[in-house]
Amino acid sequence: MNADVIVIGGGLGGCMASLSAAKMGLNVILTEETDWLGGQLTSQAVPPDEHRWIEKFGCTETYSEFRRRVRKYYKKNYPLTKASIENEFLNPGNGWVSRLAHEPKVALKVLEDMLAPYINSGRIQVLYHYRPVEAKTAGDLVESLTVGQLHTGETIELFGIYFLDATECGDVLPMAGVEYVTGAESKRLTGEPHASEEADPLDMQSFTYVFAVDYIEGGNFTIDKPEQYDFWKEFIPRFSKSTLLSWYSVNVDNPDRLREFTLFPNSQGLPALFTYRRILDVNHIEGNLYEGDISLINWAQNDYFLGPIYEVSEDQRQKHLKAAKQLSLSLLYWLQTEAPHLEGGEKGFPGLRLCKDALGTEDGFAKYPYIRESRRIKAVYTVTEKDVSKKMRGNKGICRYFDSVGVGSYHLDLHHTTVSHRNFYIPTYPYEIPLGALLPIRMKNLLPACKNIGTTQVTNGCYRLHPTEWNIGESAGYLAAYSILNQVTPHMVREDPEHLQAYQNLLEDNGIQLHWPEDIDFSHS
Known part of the structure; x- marks a missing residue:
C-alpha cells in the first residue's frame, strides 16, 4: 500500500x-x-x-x-x-484529576x-x-x-x-x-539533578492496566480471587513502609511520611480515590439511566514497576503484562473484600462492580496498558x-x-x-x-x-x-x-x-x- x-x-x-x-x-x-x-x-x-x-x-x-x-x-x-x-x-464525571473527566467511548x-x-x-x-x-x-x-x-x-x-x-x-x-x-x-550525560547517577536503559517508568468500576450500594460483585493475589496482598515495595494494596502511598515531598487515602468523600478530608478519575457522575443525569457513578482505577496502588514491556524478550514482555493485569485484579479484589472502611469495623466494598461496557472489553479492563514512557x-x-x-x-x-x-x-x-x-x-x-x-x-x-x-x-x-x-x-x-x-x-x-x-x-x-x-x-x- x-x-x-x-x-x-x-x-x-x-x-x-x-x-x-x-x-x-x-x-x-x-x-x-x-x-x-x-x-x-x-x-x-x-x-x-x-x-x-x-x-x-x-x-x-x-x-x-x-x-x-x-x-x-x-x-x-x-x-x-x-x-x-x-x-x-x-465536567461529566466531576473527577478531581481533570476539568473534563469523561467516558472513553x-x-x-x-x-x-x-x-x-x-x-x-x-x-x-x-x-x-x-x-x-x-x-x-x-x-x-x-x-x-x-x-x-x-x-x-x-x-x-x-x-x-x-x-x-x-x-x-x-x-x-x-x-x-x-x-x-x-x-x-546519567547525570553526567544530561546534567540533571534528578537524573540517575548511572544510566540504566531498563529503568523505565511504571505502566498501568486501568479498569472501570461503578458502585452499587448493597450489591455483591466480588470477583474470583486472582491467581497472584496472595503475592500482591503481602507485597511491600522497598521504597515504602506499607503494603502496596493499602490506603497509603509514598509522599514524594516527604518519603518518611505516607499519604493516606480512602474510597469515598468523607468528613475527615482524606482524598477520595473513587472520585479521583470518576468519569460519570449520576448527579448530572435525570432519572435512573446509570445505576451508579463510574470511575477509572488508575492509582499508585496499581502502577506496575517490577519490569518493562519493551527492550526485553517477548516472554518477559508477556510475563510483565500478565503480572500488571494481575496487580489490577488484585487491587479490585482487595477493595471488594479487605479494604478497611474509614469509620472502622467493616471491611471491603463488594458493591464495586467491573463495568464491562465502559471500555469496550469483556473483562472491564482497558484494551491497552497505560504507557507513561x-x-x-x-x-x-x-x-x-x-x-x-x-x-x-x-x-x-x-x-x-x-x-x-x-x-x-x-x-x-x-x-x-x-x-x-x-x-x-x-x-x-x-x-x-x-x-x-x-x-x-x-x-x-x-x-x-x-x-x-x-x-x-x-x-x-x-x-x-x-x-x-x-x-x-x-x-x-x-x-x-x-x-x-x-x-x-x-x-x-x-x-x-x-x-x-x-x-x-x-x-x-x-x-x-x-x-x-x-x-x-x-x-x-
Whole structure:
C-alpha cells in the first residue's frame, strides 16, 4: 500500500498527525493495534491530565474543539439536568484529576467525528489490529514499513514519503535503526539533578492496566480471587513502609511520611480515590439511566514497576503484562473484600462492580496498558530539566524556543521506575515544544509523533500528557506535509529562517499556539 504519509500508532499523536497531514491535501495510512483510535483517552482509559489555563489557552485549537465537542455530546445526547446543560464548563464525571473527566467511548466518538470527513473520503485509511514488524531503510531514509495483522498474521508493506512513529513505546525506532535512548540517563550525560547517577536503559517508568468500576450500594460483585493475589496482598515495595494494596502511598515531598487515602468523600478530608478519575457522575443525569457513578482505577496502588514491556524478550514482555493485569485484579479484589472502611469495623466494598461496557472489553479492563514512557529519539535538541524546572530556571521564567511548535504545562511527574524505583513530582514553568526535539539526529524522513520526542526520562514526566502528545502529533503532521509540499527536509525547515517562519506561520494559521503569553506572571502559578 502507498500513501504520502505513513503514521504508525493510532493514539492521540497519531490521530492528530494524520488529521493535519490530510488537511494539507496529502494521503495518509494510519495503523492501530486495537480497534479504538485515541490511545490515552480511549484504549488506555485515562481522563485528560491538563493544566489550569486549559479552558482559555495553552493548547491547540483542535484540542479545544475536542473539549467543546465532548461537552456538546453530553448536552445533546444525555438526559442531563437543567443545571448541567447550562454549565459552560461541564465536567461529566466531576473527577478531581481533570476539568473534563469523561467516558472513553465519548472521546472515541468525538475523535472519530473529527476524522470522519478524511476517513470517509479515503484521504486517511485506517488499518486496525496492525502493529509494525519490519522496516527497510537506505542510508538515512526509511523506504518502507511492514505491519502485521495481530489476529491473522497477514502482513502489508507500506510505502510513503514520510513515516511517523506514533506508537506508545516508539516501536518503529529500533526497526528503522533510529538512534534512541530508553530508561534512565546519567547525570553526567544530561546534567540533571534528578537524573540517575548511572544510566540504566531498563529503568523505565511504571505502566498501568486501568479498569472501570461503578458502585452499587448493597450489591455483591466480588470477583474470583486472582491467581497472584496472595503475592500482591503481602507485597511491600522497598521504597515504602506499607503494603502496596493499602490506603497509603509514598509522599514524594516527604518519603518518611505516607499519604493516606480512602474510597469515598468523607468528613475527615482524606482524598477520595473513587472520585479521583470518576468519569460519570449520576448527579448530572435525570432519572435512573446509570445505576451508579463510574470511575477509572488508575492509582499508585496499581502502577506496575517490577519490569518493562519493551527492550526485553517477548516472554518477559508477556510475563510483565500478565503480572500488571494481575496487580489490577488484585487491587479490585482487595477493595471488594479487605479494604478497611474509614469509620472502622467493616471491611471491603463488594458493591464495586467491573463495568464491562465502559471500555469496550469483556473483562472491564482497558484494551491497552497505560504507557507513561517510550523509547525517545536522540534528537537535534533534547529537552532537559533545566528547560522546565522552576528551581533550576529561577527568575528566568519560561524557556522560549526560536523553533517552538507548541506549548504545554505539567509537573515533572515521574512514577516509580522499574529498577531504582525513583519517583518525584517537581514544580515547573509552562513549557514550549522545540522543533529540534522532533528531529532525529540522522534520519531524514522519520518523525516522532507521540511520547518519543527528544526528552530525557525526567522531562518525559511532563511532555507525556494528553494535550502535549496531541500537539506533538499535530505539529509533526504539518511538518511532514510542509516538507513534502516544499520539497525540503524537516531539518532544512529548522535550519532555514525563511522555511522556519513559513512553517510556524502554517501552525499558527491552523490554531497551534507557539508561545505562552508574556503578560502573565507564571512564577506563582
